[in-house]
Amino acid sequence: MTTAKPTQDETWGEAIRRLAAGEARLVALWADGTEARMALSAARPEVELFRYAAVDGAFPSVGAAHAPAIRLERAIADLSGLKAKGAPDARPWLDHGRWPLRHPLGSNAPAGGGEPERYAFLGAEGVGLHQIPVGPVHAGIIEPGHFRFHASGETIVRLEERLGYVHKGVERLMAGADLARGAELAGRVSGDSTVAYQIAFARAIEAATRMVAPPRAAWLRALMAEIERVANHLGDIGAICNDASFALMHAHTGVLRELTLRAADAAFGHRLMMDRVAPGGVLVDLDRDRRAALRELTTTIRDRFPRLVELYDNTASLQDRTVGAGRLDPGLAQRFGCGGVIGRASGRDFDARRDHPYSPYDELRFETPVWKEGDVNARVWVRIREVEESLRLIGQILDRLPVGPIRSEREPAGRAGEGWALVEGFRGDVFVHVRLDDDGRIARCHLRDPSWFQWPLLEAAIEGNIVADFPLCNKSFNCSYSGCDL
Amino acid sequence: MRRTLIEGLLNGPLTEAAPGPDDPELAALAQEVERAAAATLGRSLSIRHVDAGSCNGCELEIHALGNAFYDLERFGLRFVASPRHADVLLVTGPVTRNMREALERTYAATPAPKWVVACGACAKDGGAFAGSYAIVGGIGEVVPVDLHVPGCPPRPATLLKALLALLDGRGR
Numbered sequence: 252m253t254t255a256k257p258t259q260d261e262t263w264g265e266a267i268r269r270l271a272a273g274e275a276r277l278v279a280l281w282a283d284g285t286e287a288r289m290a291l292s293a294a295r296p297e298v299e300l301f302r303y304a305a306v307d308g309a310f311p312s313v314g315a316a317h318a319p320a321i322r323l324e325r326a327i328a329d330l331s332g333l334k335a336k337g338a339p340d341a342r343p344w345l346d347h348g349r350w351p352l353r354h355p356l357g358s359n360a361p362a363g364g365g366e367p368e369r370y371a372f373l374g375a376e377g378v379g380l381h382q383i384p385v386g387p388v389h390a391g392i393i394e395p396g397h398f399r400f401h402a403s404g405e406t407i408v409r410l411e412e413r414l415g416y417v418h419k420g421v422e423r424l425m426a427g428a429d430l431a432r433g434a435e436l437a438g439r440v441s442g443d444s445t446v447a448y449q450i451a452f453a454r455a456i457e458a459a460t461r462m463v464a465p466p467r468a469a470w471l472r473a474l475m476a477e478i479e480r481v482a483n484h485l486g487d488i489g490a491i492c493n494d495a496s497f498a499l500m501h502a503h504t505g506v507l508r509e510l511t512l513r514a515a516d517a518a519f520g521h522r523l524m525m526d527r528v529a530p531g532g533v534l535v536d537l538d539r540d541r542r543a544a545l546r547e548l549t550t551t552i553r554d555r556f557p558r559l560v561e562l563y564d565n566t567a568s569l570q571d572r573t574v575g576a577g578r579l580d581p582g583l584a585q586r587f588g589c590g591g592v593i594g595r596a597s598g599r600d601f602d603a604r605r606d607h608p609y610s611p612y613d614e615l616r617f618e619t620p621v622w623k624e625g626d627v628n629a630r631v632w633v634r635i636r637e638v639e640e641s642l643r644l645i646g647q648i649l650d651r652l653p654v655g656p657i658r659s660e661r662e663p664a665g666r667a668g669e670g671w672a673l674v675e676g677f678r679g680d681v682f683v684h685v686r687l688d689d690d691g692r693i694a695r696c697h698l699r700d701p702s703w704f705q706w707p708l709l710e711a712a713i714e715g716n717i718v719a720d721f722p723l724c725n726k727s728f729n730c731s732y733s734g735c736d737l
Numbered sequence: 738m739r740r741t742l743i744e745g746l747l748n749g750p751l752t753e754a755a756p757g758p759d760d761p762e763l764a765a766l767a768q769e770v771e772r773a774a775a776a777t778l779g780r781s782l783s784i785r786h787v788d789a790g791s792c793n794g795c796e797l798e799i800h801a802l803g804n805a806f807y808d809l810e811r812f813g814l815r816f817v818a819s820p821r822h823a824d825v826l827l828v829t830g831p832v833t834r835n836m837r838e839a840l841e842r843t844y845a846a847t848p849a850p851k852w853v854v855a856c857g858a859c860a861k862d863g864g865a866f867a868g869s870y871a872i873v874g875g876i877g878e879v880v881p882v883d884l885h886v887p888g889c890p891p892r893p894a895t896l897l898k899a900l901l902a903l904l905d906g907r908g909r
Contacts, residue, residue, distance in 0.1 A: 349834040355870050387839050390818035392786045392799050395836060416835045417790045420871035439865050442794025442890065486800070499741070505804035506751060512801070522892065523794055562738055733792045 263303045263311055266291060271316040275299075276588035277704075278673070279682045280313060280323040281697040282331035282356065288697075289313065290671065290682065292588075296607040298671060305333050312338040319587045319704055330422065332357035342371060345415040345736065355423045375401035375409040383718065387416045391722075394732035398721075405717040410710045418736040425696040430456055430530050430663065433693050437683070438525050440698050441734030446472075446479040447676030448698065449528035451683040454609065455696075456530035458670025459687050460663040466653045468532035469610040474545075474648045475515075475524045475533075476676070477641040481552070482511040483677040484592075484634040484641075487729050491631055492563070494723040495572035503559050507552055514548040517541060532658030542649055549642050549649075560635055573628040577724030579712040581625055587704045591679025593728055596633045597625035603675035615647050625712075627727040665691035678702065678731060700734030751805040755812070755901060781813035782904050785823035785847065789840045789879075790872060791830030794890040795857045799827065801893040802900075814900055820846040825903065829856045831863040831872040832879045844880045852903060855882045856896065858889040865889075 257265075266289060269275040278290035278298055287310035289301040303310045312335035314321035324335035325344035332354035346353070348367030353360050380401050387395035397413040421436055428436065437452035438445045450472050457464060464472075489504030512522040518541040519527050527535050537545075563569065583589075584597035594601060602619040604612040620636035622629035668691075671684040679701025688694040709728050713721060786799060802809040809815070817823050820843045832840055844853070855876040858864035862875045876882050886899045 347835045349837070350870055351834075352870055387836065388787055388820075388843050392796055392816060394788050394791070394793055394796065395839065416839070417788065417830065417833055418835055418871050419790055419792075419831065419833055419866045420869035421866075423871075424866065424869055435865055439792040439794070442792040443797055445794065486797075499738070502805060503741070505801075506806070509801060509804050509806050523797065523890070525794065525889065558741060562741055566738065731793065 259303050260311070263287075263289075263301060266299075266301050267311065267313050267316050269293065270313065270320075273586065277313070277317060277319050278588070279684065279697065279699040280320050280327070281684070281699070282327045282333045283686060283695045283697075284331075284357075285333065287327070287333060287335075288684070290684065292607075298607070298673065300671070308332065309334040309336040311336055314338050314340070319707070322707065323703060330354065330356040345418045347415055355420060356426075370413060372399045372413070373409065373411050377403065377408070379403060380408060396732050400718060400721075402718055405719070407713050407716055407718055407721070410713045410721075412706055412710060414706070414732060415736050417733045419733075421698070421737045422696060425693050428693045428696075430691075430693070433685075433696060434529050435526065437696075437698060438528075440737060441678075441700060441731040442523065442525075443483055444479070444676040444678060444681065444700075444731070444734065445523055445525045446475045446528065447674050447681050448683075449526070450476060451672045451674040451676075451681045452685075452696070452698070453528050453530045454672035454674065455670045455683040455685045456663070456687075458672060459668035459685050460530070460670070460691070461668075462531050462659050462661060462663050464532045464659060465656045466610070467536075467655045468657045468659075470648055470652050471533045471535075471537060471657065472528055473611050473615075474537070474645060474652075475519065475527060476674075477644045477648070478511060478515050478518075478545075479524060480641045480677040481638055481645070482508050482515070484638045485511065485552075487726070488559075488563075488631060488634050488638075490729075491573070491627065491723065491726050492569060494726045495569055497566065497569045500559060500562060500569075503555070503562075507555060507559075510548060510551060514544055517544050529658070530663070531661075532656070534658075536657050537652070542652070545645065546649055549645050552638070553642060556638065563631065563635070570628065572720075572723060573631060573727075574626060576627045576720050577712045577716055577727060579625040579708055581623065583708055583711055584625070587708055589679070589704045589708055590675075590701045591677070591705070592630055592633045592637070593705050593708065594679065595620060596622045596629035598623045601680075603673045603680040607673045607680075609672070609674070611648070614651075615644055617644050627723060630727040663691055667691075676701065678729070678734075679705065698737065700731050700737075702730035702735050705730045706735065752808045752811065753806055755897070781815075782824045782900070783815055783817045783822050784825045784827050784900070785817055785820045785843070787820075787826055787828045787840060787843050789828050789830045789836045789860075789876065790833035790866075791857065791859065795829035795860075798890045798893050798896060799829070799856070802896060807893050807897055809897065809900070812901060812904060814904060820844075821848065823847050824851060825900075826851065826853045826880070827856055827900075828853060828876045828880070829860055831859040831866045831869075831874065832876060833872050835871070837873050837879055840876075840879050852883040853880050854899060854903065855885045857891055858887065861885050861887070 275291040275293040287303040329346035383400040386397040395416040401409040485508040489501035493501035581598040682699040686695045
């Protein structure tokens, strides 16, 4: 007797049930043509992929049972035109009514024209409540987005984010692109995570083509990824303190960050290390002299950083601002599968380098710092410890960097295939899924920024804080606008 | 904290000498701007940054202008929070369709005389995103651009050079 193959409604429904029950974590949700695709993770290091062929242009909503999927479904509706049946929020997300067409990854139908519709923000009712609209152009040197506050006096009752302002149509540009062009675009999804994105893209392509990056290339990738992490964390630690009006820390971490970028420039020829990673390997090698320059950098930071940590720890006026501010509930962080510093500062012990291991991290020793408090202070401490861990990793990589070629000698065969990769960037886990067409060109490439599962939590964490603490809390999250807007 | 402060006083500054304008485009623009800027504003410019669709790479390098090595403010150049306080709009990114109106309104809110500096490869012609349904194109498609700073992203030293050329046409 054979059991009948489960229908797509059964497998899709079972995946939703597991997500809602907390048995699995949502990794990504996107559409490919008229098919909805879902990636989730339960027993690490596996990632399970599900697909659902749309019926009458719709698929059963995941967001109805599992809130982290809501914005992803709104993005799918805007880009592909596929509707999530039963979705709790039908408002557009990326499409502000200003594109010349609708559903750029689907029908490409011309847009109706006319004035864009007014966006219906969620309300809040009560005596004396007032609204504060902020953005999309902000006061500092940051990316654009709109924040709608409902406040009772000083206290924030509700924050709603409206993003999508920097939507550039990356996934449509990806369609039909060759691998070099794909890597260029992947490196520009979120400039501060350019290395992480290019590694994720390269590994997804390698999985799809069965191309293998040589060991030296994998180690050099990790070296660049850790330098990127150190540079960004140093910048963030300083910027958080600066938003609490403690400029001294900002000045000192700014110096260390600049030294890091200069060392990256000297070692790899670009301050942010953009366009150094490609499918099949890396594009630049590291010679002996440049290796010494990186060692010098780690020595300098190891020498100066502890004093800055002490400064943070001993300045009561600074701690007064960071301790207890913007507390993110660990339960929410867990439910949203929130990655990166934000998740780890709220007790979620997850690190793609360890839990979905990829070369060379399976051969390296490092700790994943986890704090339970979930406040701004915890997010500062996780960053501090991660700087220290990344310096350890850089040291190990420089000591043990294998010799050999830096690019695969075999060209990809030029045939259809699919692959995915999960890479730990400084902000959290970056997921990339690619589908190649019969000529080996990109048919569909989906890039899921870690901030998809972090932005919604900022709305929760800010509740009950005062409006004046928003910049501080927001900086401690440091979510990517460009990464989510794509 | 005391030790950190004392060391900061005793050790020499990290700030590096200002780069001179070596680009003919910059020198020409500087001369053009000199008359208006020197007469109206003296030796100081207020800059308002606008991200019109950048990947945030340019923002990282604009931030770096404030660190001890480049120390933008020693030249009388400072970033301000409102376009109403600005002389210069420093605009990054390709202009996305979703940001077009915000950029236009920011430009309109900036009092004359004003200059627009387009920062980075995307700001020139859309860069890596040229041809997308979601972008208008370079900054010049939406507001008049006085100077373009090349690079993906431009190095802080290149940015500094461009801003100094705007500030001071005397060509050190």
